[in-house]
Amino acid sequence: MKWIEVNTYEEMSEVAAHIFSKQIQEKPNSILGLATGGSPVGMYKKLVARHQAGHLSCKDVQTFNLDEYVGLEQTSPASYWTFMHKNLFNFVDIQEENIHLPNGKAADLATECLAYDRRIEEAGGIDLQLLGIGVNGHIGFNEPGTSFDSMTNIVELTESTRTENAIYFDDPSGVPTHAITMGIQSIMKAKEIVLIAFGEKKLDAMEKLKSGHVTEDFPASQLLNHPNVTIIYGGTN
Numbered sequence: 001m002k003w004i005e006v007n008t009y010e011e012m013s014e015v016a017a018h019i020f021s022k023q024i025q026e027k028p029n030s031i032l033g034l035a036t037g038g039s040p041v042g043m044y045k046k047l048v049a050r051h052q053a054g055h056l057s058c059k060d061v062q063t064f065n066l067d068e069y070v071g072l073e074q075t076s077p078a079s080y081w082t083f084m085h086k087n088l089f090n091f092v093d094i095q096e097e098n099i100h101l102p103n104g105k106a107a108d109l110a111t112e113c114l115a116y117d118r119r120i121e122e123a124g125g126i127d128l129q130l131l132g133i134g135v136n137g138h139i140g141f142n143e144p145g146t147s148f149d150s151m152t153n154i155v156e157l158t159e160s161t162r163t164e165n166a167i168y169f170d171d172p173s174g175v176p177t178h179a180i181t182m183g184i185q186s187i188m189k190a191k192e193i194v195l196i197a198f199g200e201k202k203l204d205a206m207e208k209l210k211s212g213h214v215t216e217d218f219p220a221s222q223l224l225n226h227p228n229v230t231i232i233y234g235g236t237n
C-alpha cells in the first residue's frame, strides 16, 4: 500500500486526477470504477478541465460506479446517476452507453446485483478503481461487518451513513434505507485502487487503516490485502 500525504483537498484532487488521466492516456478504453461523495468532486473537476483543454478524451472509457440508492428514480436529484452526470459525465466526451451504475429501481434487485458483477467481468474487469471512505471505514456502501467475500449486493444503510449523506437530500428523512453496492470482493478484483480521504473527520479512519489490522469490522482494511493500492490523504482544512 502506497501512502501519499497531501496538505490540501486541492492537492489531493490533483494527485488523483493525475493518476486517472495517466491511466486513460495509456489505455484509452480503460474500465474505471468511480465513486460519489464529496471526496471525488475536486478530482472530477480537474478531469473536466483537462478534457476542456483538449488533453483528455473519455470517448472509449467505460465506467462502473460503486453504488446507487435503492428506490430512487435514475434522474432523481439525489441519485448517484444524477451526481455523476452533474459532476463529470455531462462535461466530458464519454458515451452514455459506456456509463454503468447499479439500477436501484430494478424490479428484481437480486438479479440486478448478479448482472452488475457480470457486466464488469464481461467488460474485462476494472483497471482503476476510485474509492472514498466513510468515517466508519465503509467503502462503497459496505458497512462494518460486511463479509470480505461479498459481491454486488443489497445493503441496509446504518443510521450514521444515512445522516452523513442527508446533505444531498432536500428532505433528510428521504434518504433511502437501502442501497445496491459493489461488494468488498467485487472492489478487490480491480487491478489498481486509489482511495482518497481528506479532512479531520477522516483522520481516525486513516489511523485505523495505518494500524495494519485487517478486520470485517473496518471494511477498508481489506485493501491491505490488495497488491496495488494508493491512499491519498491528509489535512484538517
Ligand SMILES: N[C@@H]1[C@@H](O)[C@H](O)[C@@H](COP(=O)(O)O)O[C@@H]1O
Pocket: 035, 036, 037, 038, 039, 040, 066, 067, 131, 132, 133, 134, 138, 139, 140, 141, 161, 165
Ligand atoms: N457511498 C458513498 C461512499 O462511496 C463514499 O466514499 C462515502 C464518503 O463520502 P464523502 O466523500 O462525501 O466523505 O459516502 C457514501 O457513503
